Amino acid sequence: MSSSPERGRLIAIDGPAASGKSTLAQHLANKLGFLYFDTGVMYRAATLAGLQAGIPPSDEKRISELAFELSIDVRPPSKPDGRQYDVIMNGEDVTWELRSEAVDANVSEVSAYARVRQAMTERQREIGRRGRVVMVGRDIGSVVLPEADLKIFLEASVKERARRRHEERLARGEDVEYEEVLESMRARDRIDSSRDLAPLQAAENAVIIDSTHMSFEEVLERALELVQG
Ligand code: DC
Numbered sequence: 634m635s636s637s638p639e640r641g642r643l644i645a646i647d648g649p650a651a652s653g654k655s656t657l658a659q660h661l662a663n664k665l666g667f668l669y670f671d672t673g674v675m676y677r678a679a680t681l682a683g684l685q686a687g688i689p690p691s692d693e694k695r696i697s698e699l700a701f702e703l704s705i706d707v708r709p710p711s712k713p714d715g716r717q718y719d720v721i722m723n724g725e726d727v728t729w730e731l732r733s734e735a736v737d738a739n740v741s742e743v744s745a746y747a748r749v750r751q752a753m754t755e756r757q758r759e760i761g762r763r764g765r766v767v768m769v770g771r772d773i774g775s776v777v778l779p780e781a782d783l784k785i786f787l788e789a790s791v792k793e794r795a796r797r798r799h800e801e802r803l804a805r806g807e808d809v810e811y812e813e814v815l816e817s818m819r820a821r822d823r824i825d826s827s828r829d830l831a832p833l834q835a836a837e838n839a840v841i842i843d844s845t846h847m848s849f850e851e852v853l854e855r856a857l858e859l860v861q862g
Pocket residue numbers: 650651672673674676677740741744769770771772773821825
């Protein structure tokens with residue numbers, strides 16, 4: 634891919650939960666007319682499918698089989714309810730179910746399974762091959778699309794990310810304590826960063842942006858500078 638004329642068309646954005654990478658990717662994709670693809674929904678879908686089928690998240694074998702069989706389709710948003718896209722899993726709209734606490738609590742475990750990652754990585758590379766995509770995740774620059782033209786690793790302190798996620802959840806009408814959000818964020822960071830396979834880490838040639846003390850506009854401006862130059 635690195636020598637193909639499609640170069641200049643793959644942007645990888647990685648970083649921990651609630652670092653603002655989805656919002657950044659969506660804005661960049663809109664500006665550039667690229668597809669925005671959030672790979673986290675795939676791991677969330679595998680987790681939800683397991684929960685719905687009554688398979689314990691610790692059952693690696695059955696969860697992995699499920700991941701290979703699962704049909705996951707991401708489409709433009711069909712409802713004006715704050716969603717960025719529709720996620721259709723085995724024919725059912727599961728966009729908001731993917732954001733439930735049960736999925737949040739189990740997705741790190743499921744996404745650490747080698748065969749689950751294999752199933753999802755293959756699908757993600759397929760989408761990357763078409764070019765003109767801003768792909769978001771934890772391992773896009775390092776594993777999924779190492780040939781990406783621009784790799785951004787977006788960080789923020791865990792307290793700042795918990796503060797942002799807490800606000801989002803309150804705005805959605807959920808009754809949740811900041812301390813609870815912070816604890817769950819720390820637990821996910823721990824699992825995502827310490828797993829053996831494709832752990833959360835910046836690719837060697839990624840540009841690191843720490844957004845702890847930056848407004849969203851500043852982050853977007855910095856990213857646009859990187860795209861342009
Ligand atoms: O970005 P998110 O919170 O929707 O991601 C959900 C989980 O999936 C998170 O625990 C990390 C994992 N994930 C991953 O391992 N690799 C990716 N490319 C994207 C997400």
